[in-house]
Amino acid sequence: MNGEAILPYIIIIPLFGAFSMPIVSLAGRKAREAWAVLISALTLVVASALFYHVWDTKEIIVYTLGAKTPFGQGVDFPIRIVWEVDLLGAIMVLTVAFVSFMAILYSIGYMKHDTGLEKYYTLILILELGMLGIAITGDLFNFYVFLEIMSIASYALVAFRNDTWEGIEAGIKYMFVGSIASSFVLLGIALLYGQYGTLTMGYMAIKILENPTVTAKVALALFIAGLLFKSGASPVHMWLADAHPAAPSSISAMLSGLVIKIGGIYAMARILFSIYSPLANKILEAYNQPYINMGAIGWVIIIFACLTLIIGNAMAVIQTDMKRLLAYSSVGQIGYILLGLGIGLAAYGTQTGEVALAGAIYHTVNHALMKALLFLVAGAVIHEVGTRNLNELSGLAKTMPKTTFAFLIGAAAIVGTPPLNGFASKWLIYESSAVFNPVLGAIAIIGTAFCTAAYVRVLYTFFGRPSERIANAEDPETSMMLPMLLLVLAIVVMGLFPWQISDKVMIPAARMLEQFKFEYIQALISLAGGA
């Protein structure tokens, strides 16, 4: 199988699906739903093939848009847009495609009382497309375009139910501050382009290695600030607690499960490791040349990580709104992922750093599954009971047993109960943070104590005496139950093979990202011969 041959379809299929949606919608509701499911299923098939190819060959796929090589005729530098997929990118592609497929499947039942669904399905496919684009691109400006595609689709979907003030207010707030954060990222790209005259990530890495200027540092600061916002890190997490609960639950699942990871964490990891290569800076430091201190940048990320995991999880404890609780919990979990990423950078080149980075990647995937499941459960509860106030949901386990079971599994996994999937990834982060600096390990455990308190409270409510409000509730229809059960299955199965997944997928992904042999740059340069 040729990885380069299948890569374009990861964009072509959802793009075609999104723009043909209004026409297909003319054939009726069933056709529209079937089209959305078909498109997202096909995207999942391509994503699985892509992941398998990269995992199997351990080779980075480089694809040039419109030519065989990104290097122009008569010049020795890349001028065309390239897509470059390493194992981390492939993992992200598979996660995005899987969770999006679940969300679309769930939407069939969940959104059936809504109108304007041709716009909804178009936007959801565009959202998926934007995320997939971010995961595969190797070009900085192309990355910004996909980031904006994803962000604008998110703003619109948050405010999709425009008959309530909540969605509109949250959408406007999200759009306003999100646009400022995006403009920081754009300014960072403009500074780098002005300084180095290229937008290709791999080539930019070489240029920064040759001459790491103050401009490169300023651009890095703008990237980190903008992407911390996009990932929902404290203290710029407040938009998330407004936006994620206000969106329809299928969208909340994608926002919390995917958007903050791809648009924030993944993008940050890509920029830090593939453009500002820590290895290159270590070499420069060893030769007393000007360099960028990536260890210090790792510590900056660690500071935000600690703040995020304490504030996010603590705020989850005092919420009475179920979806708001889940949103704050997402903030808390982003803290763990940032902690892994920060330690991966600060302890670069050591086993501790590698395990922390693998833990961060692993937890990104696990949290995508767990949080998608929990938001889908919240959606089922809202769909059946009509409220998300926890004080009114007492005894839900009696009338919605399957939904409560799904929540139980999701909550146990997110808290980090063995043998579910959340445990393995959190363990890698705890262990590496405790080895790196015991204080960080202690902070991570305190965050988990808050997280446990928040979820135990919800479970206590669900297993209490049935209130009048939930008397007529029942488990939702099959199209809503099926995605929840599939996510439960994924969580349980991934929990059964934690170290196999870690050894065979996450550690190799972390190694590929760390670029001990400049693999990301080499993959691009290897195409220069064709110019």
Place this chain on the structure above:
Amino acid sequence: MFGYWDALYFVFIFIIGLILAWLLNEWAKNSGMGTRETGDGTKIFISGEDPDRVVPGFEHLEGHFTGRNVMWGLTYALKRFFTVLRADHTGLLTDYVSYLLITTAFVLGAILIWG
């Protein structure tokens, strides 16, 4: 082994936790105001939740320390922290922008000084 989990750790920690909880309970019994073996005099103050009050739907847990007690302890001990957190989450767009600018300034300063 680093990067892997040994199930024994979990068992050890769980046993240590149980011993600590038992010691704490014994200590509370001894330092209680009561002089009798049974009845009100021996009651341990475990939380603001009245242990004699039956929680609807949880009658079978009457007299036990439940998650509600722990929850009360957590929120009571951290009341001031939670109050500050709550007050900080104003929901105002201007505050969101301010935090974004402060974060950017901090990151920029840190990278220019130490980076």
